[in-house]
Amino acid sequence: MTVHFKQDEPDNSNRLDGMKQGVLGKPLPRIEGLAKVTGTAPYAAEYHIDDCAEGVLVTSTITRGEVTSVDRASVLSMPGVIAVVDDEKLCTRAAQGTANEAPMQGPGQVCYWGQPIALVVAETFEQARDAAKHLKVEYREENGAALDPNAVEPEEQEDETVHQGDLAHAMAKAAHSVDVTYTTKGHASAAMEPHAAIAQWDGDKLTVHASLQMLNYNITELADALDMEEENIRLISRFVGGGFGSKLGISEEVVAAALAAKQIGRPVRVVQSRQQVFQTVMRRSETTQRLRLAADSDGKLTGFGHEALVSNLPGESFAEPVLQSSHFLYGGENRELMLKVARIHRMTAGSVRAPGEAVGMPALEGAMDVLAEKVGIDPVELRLRNIPEQDPEEDLPFSSHKLADCLKQGAEAFGWDNGPRKPRQRREGEWWIGTGMASAARVHNIAEAKARVTLKADGTALVETDMTDIGTGTYTILAQIAGEMLGLDPEQVLVELGDTRHPRGPGSGGSWGAASIGSAVYVACKVIREELAKKVGISEEELELSEGKTATGESLTDLLEGNDLAREGHYEPGDIEDDYTASGFGAFFAEVRVNHYTGETRVERMLGAFGFGRVLNAKTARSQCIGGITWSIGVALTEALEFDPRDGHLVNCDLAEYHVPVHRDVPDLEVVLVEERDGAASPIQAKGIGELGMCGGAAAIANAIYNACGARLYDYPMTPDRVLAAMPD
């Protein structure tokens, strides 16, 4: 039986707070942690399937043109080689998140260097890999593919454009104004587990073990790519070794494995090499961003401008949503926002860790620091003065707004000195030391979700959904929500995820997983509670459950009388989405040291204070925040995709040369959870966490670099060469 709940109104009843088990919010360790660290949690490529052949993708060595011939004979005689697949249905790009349709197909047309064009299948992985390198492919190359985003006429993303009032006039009249241009380099998701799939056919039924974030969309994408019915497909993705956006949609290996398995009549495994993951899946677009801020003599914004240029391949709908939080974070009645996309022939640009704010906020919050200096007020104070009463562009209230609390509590916990700020005040030996801060903001996303909860006759519970756990703690928080509602220790709750046979959820992405699927579990549990209350003869509100018993001592097993009680919860965000602007907010504080001689920057300590609704598990929430802050160190200091200027290929395509922060770059990170209840965000009053922790943090570091050594940089990442170039003598 399915119970549908569409949320049109805020739910401020905070029912979860009235429950008696007392497990929600507790810092429980992850349920699957032991299995993971002992190697018993199978990842996509690790399933042992009899008679499985191995496929390796072949990628193009031209940037743009046509494949004129694939010489199968060049490899079919090599040891172990079984087949070459260059089916028209092979995908040449990864699907964008929530695309719900097949990504670009047709390996004959090449649109970027390194694009998959065929698959070689052999008995062993080594044989397939060797043969893939030897496959002879001929091309008809088209010259003159556009590669430089600044050298083409970009397209305007009209739905992002805002012209409100007269910004130019406001800038001219302003007591203080800032007009600066920032750049950010491309980023890679850099998940540990490479993209992998094993496909297996049983007649016209297909089962695929894959590493994916959003099965509900992925199954549709795969069905579309293969031109088959979804009913005939089963996707399994029980453990995912990180996704960071790169596994939102299906990638080339999933379709290639399915086609190859069909062609040779055997299961086929395809694992992308690290280089291929970098070169064929998703990049975050580089950006160029102009920020214009006009303020009165008190620092109150009168004008706000944010224009961004990003890039993508022709035919891709995704444009890095750089302005997402700029639309509502600060006031200023004269507004000018615009997003443009340059069509170039680099690999696909798509969702990579906090698309939009991850790079938009570092630019905006850097510019705010420049403004604070001009106005001559503390940068925390500048932010406090500019928090709008309501959404400055749309006539909408905020669902909740914790920015001021985060700024204040964060400053307090960090020991922020709000005295006058001047760069180059502290030096220890070779090192300049300074502090900086920035606001955090990330839009709250939520989506339709279904989950089945079964209260078993034995008094344990089972939660089933196709939701994925990409290492974030989904297994654990769902056990906590169900445990809290049903009065059970989370150890009594078995959570089964990552299988399209279960009711469908939205998957993990855009930080929407916990709030969406948690709400579906909540809805299902609530009805089960109603059933139980009926049996006891009281109302659901009166029903108190803990440790498997009612307040009057009746056990769940007695109430169930030997029967399972199963309900499917179906949560759907309703009108509420149009009635409020909902976002997570926060504040970052950083202390850095910058080497006077070498320009090396090291983060000494960093703190983030975040408000994102209800905390479902203090430990996994904190871990998400720490992970986010760590990525913001990468954005600030090290991460940069480098593309060859002549053919657009990605040159630094492994983890040795694409520099994510290492342990030694990450100091003690402190997290302040500014707990709140946001009834408009979801029926469990929770919002997204994962991405918020990296939305703006890079600016706290950039601003601290300036405060430390006087180098004001406008280009991320702030590598030693750039710091030195901007360092005053």
Added chain:
Amino acid sequence: MRPFQYTRAPSLAEASDMTAGEDTLAIAGGTNLLDLMKLQVETPGQLADINRLGIADVEDTDDGGLRLGALATNTETAVHQRVRADYPVLSRAILAGATQQLRNKATNGGNLCQRTRCFYFTNIDQPCNKREPGTGCGAIDGIAKLHAVLGTSDQCIATYPGDMAVALSALGATVQISGDKGERSVPVRDFHLLPGDTPWIENVLEAGEIITGITLPPPVGGTQIYRKVRERSSYAFALVSVAAIVELKDGKFSRADLAFGGLAHKPWHDPRVGEALLGQPPSDALFDKAANILLEDARGFGENDFKIPLTRRTLHAVLVQATEKAA
């Protein structure tokens, strides 16, 4: 990876015999070679495993120096009590490289022979004169942030990427080599070659020659510094590095052995730099003069232009640190 034969070389002589053939490479820790084989940058038909040749010890030499077996791991070498006490610059250089896991596997001989990290060298679908003579150099007009500013040629601008050899160069160590023509010793400073017109020839090893060890001269004391500049603080190759052994007597430099990493196809040792310092009291002007000599012929390729001022500043920092310590 091309299919290959794996053979454990039973003796040094047989290892030499095997590797004298075109198609055979020695494998030590495999941390560099196997990666390159997976990418088909290296495609040997046979690997001769040299791990069991009895050349893995670290031993005192008669003159009070130290002999590092070619097959001793980087970790064993870096933590060796005598290396730490008498050759701290070497210990620090090794520990500044790669990661603990890699250093546990990486050997001293393999470290000397590690190949460049040039992006075009490691991508077989791009031109590279080093990997495929005559195809051109992808890096010169490409992404060359890591590349050399000294001793480049119009054929190749790659760097030797390692750290250990930079310290060995400053220490004036020698490499012991064994081959079918017998044994020979080559100063580390002469072991690596500049690219010239033959960028694929990276060092003086002839076909069939195996490095058996590295000999360190008797300890010289002094203040020993290894400074490695990089954007992240571990697990990254040097943008620029400096190995320095410095001593002051009566306020003047009495020793200044300096070598540089990240600048060239070999650890860079220019005797004129140290000579300029000897007998002089430390001063900013003197440090500048030393940097001028070092960088006289330096030439950037756009993206790596920054290495020139960075080297100047890093040398300055190292000399300040060394003289403050020594004073």
